[in-house]
Amino acid sequence: MASPDPDVLLIGGGIMSAHLGAMLKRLDPRLTIEVHEAAAELAGESSDGWNNAGTGHAGLCELNYTPPPAVAGTPVDVTKAVEIFARFEQSRQFWSYAVAHGLAPRPADFIRAVPHLSFVRGEASVAFLRARHAALAAHPFFRTMAFTADREVLRGWTPLLIEGRAAEPVAATRVAAGTDVNFGELSRQLLAWLAVQEGCRVFTGHRVTRLRRAADGWELVVRHAGSGESRPVRARFVFVGAGGGTIPLLQAAGLPVARGLAAFPIAGQWLVCDNPAVVARHFGKVYGPPPPDSGALGGPHLDVRHLHGRRVLLFGPFATWTTKFLHRTGRATDLPASIRPDNVGTLLRTGLHNRVLARFLVQQALQSMESRLRALREFYPEAVAADWRLVDAGIRVQALKQADAGRLSFGTEVVTAPDGTLAALLGASPGASVSANIALQIIQTCFPDRLRTTGGHERMKAMLPTFDFALSQPSADHARHSALIDDRLGLLSSGGA
Ligand SMILES: Cc1cc2nc3c(=O)[nH]c(=O)nc-3n(C[C@H](O)[C@H](O)[C@H](O)COP(=O)(O)OP(=O)(O)OC[C@H]3O[C@@H](n4cnc5c(N)ncnc54)[C@H](O)[C@@H]3O)c2cc1C
Secondary structure, eight states, X not given: OOOOOOSEEEEOOSHHHHHHHHHHHHHOTTOOEEEEOSSSSTTOSTTSGGGSOOBOOSSSSOGGGSOOOSSTTSOOOOHHHHHHHHHHHHHHHHHHHHHHTTXXXXXXXXXXXXXXEEEEESHHHHHXXXXXXXXXXXXXXXTTOEEEOOHHHHHHHOGGGTTTOOSOOEEEEEETTOEEEOHHHHHHHHHHHHHTSXXXXXXXXXXXXXXXXXXXXXXXXXXXXXXXXXXXXEESEEEEOOGGGHHHHHHHHTOGGGTTOEEEEEEEEEEXXXXXXXXXXXXXXXXXXXXXXXXXXXXXXEEEEEETTEEEEEEEEEEEOOSOSSTTTOOTTHHHHHOOTTTHHHHHHHHHHTHHHHHHHHHHHTOOHXXXXXXXXXXXXXOOGGGEEEEEEEEEEEEEOGGGTTOOOOSOEEEEOTTSSEEEEEOOSSGGGGHHXXXXXXXXXXXXXXXXXXHHHHHHHHHOTTTTSOTTSOOTTHHHHHHHHHHHTTOSSSTTO
């Protein structure tokens, strides 16, 4: 007998579906939920530990969230950094709830305390970092941020930055309470929990090949990778959490938002070092300024990572060309197949408006190993080529919207069907770090009735205590709550690097 259609169907087994599925099930235990993942394993695409930087983006170190002021001497605008901090704090709230309630029982496998640093060189950049520090440290979220322009202090923070460095002005900020997150492991823990809940199932090797409206929700066609057989599934609510596979599915669904929507993939690469003698001497995630031509793609960074029980260093990301939308199950024909009469104009307009970025991407893709090492030596002057190898990171599929008239927006954006029966996620940054807030946004838009009941409100409050607060407003007992979360996530004992 065929199994009954689920209330909720989540396409893709990455960090976004994992959060939405787990949060919805805790909010309303009667919901039946299915996850359909195309690949043989869960969270093997952008959410996998090797395919992203694992930075718990909280605005502590990323210089692209606090651009230098247009008028010299005016205060640095920290609005974006404050917003990212508050959204990341909601992820930490949900993860600590997930640990306490057995949804993600092994925090040491997915989160570690790793200090977050911003690092700059040259007089003008040092002056900017000082001003940025003054603006941020005035906010309660960032009050523990330290600043130094003293090379000896910096050597104590993380020696690789200073050893062998020429005499030039340098400065850094440091927040000890940064994190390194294995989003792939976290996704797999949450989905393993979801898979054994009543009325819930998680499938791998099941690709959604068609998505169209039905009388009461959506009808999908799902193809089983092993047998090649396809079967229809209906659901009242669908979340397209397919990462690079999202835009083709939205195009097929015929939503107004998909009209003129185009996609452009940018693949990432890292330099990786596992020489224990080097790895043992770097203590943090160190972010530099974004290169002037790189749009808002973000700056290079030298990171401590904790992946599958190993401590490694990662430097990058470097951008490179691809026409695939997915790292593992994508095809070279993904980009050409996504071009249609209604989105050619969007692609061309974006290309014309972003010639500087296009040139930057071409330069990145043509880089030699030697030029990548030169970029690394701006952070770590004594880096030795033999210690580093180049590996592929994930693919970021940039959504290009007709309405943006050629402008690029690099943030993450939830789009929904007007009747709230479908939601999808576009964009990559700050991405996985704000997955709890993204799940919340979807619930607020598509399941508002579930939050209005007394029980529903209480259950959401238990998962995300700040879900009904203004994001930029720290709660009165923010510091105490934050310490409790650190404790539950094991961050107080994970060593600070
Ligand atoms: C180089 C790089 C560095 C990054 N660094 C960070 C960072 O430091 N911190 C951070 O927070 N974020 C970072 N990100 C962003 C982050 O990785 C993503 O925002 C996040 O992983 C997206 O999760 P997801 O669940 O939407 O997508 P994914 O993890 O890609 O999951 C989507 C899943 O859907 C499946 N799928 C696709 N099509 C179909 C289909 N038709 N049917 C069924 N299944 C399908 C795929 O196989 C995949 O498993 C980075 C991204 C890149 C590219």
